[in-house]
Amino acid sequence: MHSFIFYLLMAAPPSGPDGAPQGGSLMTFLPIIAIFAIVYFLMIRPQNKKQKETQKMIAALKKGDKVVTIGGIHGTIQSVKEHSVIVKVDDSTKIEFNRGAIASVVSVAKDEETESSGEKA
Secondary structure, X not given: OHHHHHHXXXXXXXXXXXXXXXXXXXXXXXXXXXXXXXXXXXXXXXXXXXXXXXXXXXXXXXXXXXXXXXXXXXXXXXXXXXXXXXXXXOOOOEEEEEHHHEEEEEOXXXXXXXXXXXXXX
């Protein structure tokens, strides 16, 4: 398969009666340009958008947010520092994490919180 593609790319364009090549050089590079465009729109652009969303989420961390770390630890942010956050995991357990170690902020609806606190009482 690769040798076929290599052959197509390296094949000389057909020449006319006077030895001048027929067709334009744009037609030669059009498939390569199309491949780069497809890769950009299907891979690079979505990855950049996801990275920007993650950076916004990390910058917006605040005390009281329920978070999940990249290691799978669930907890509540106790305090926020410049480059790290302190996550309260249990009543007496607090762990300091780098901001980049926060995978997601868990948003629990207010109705679910009141129902679960009502069931515990």
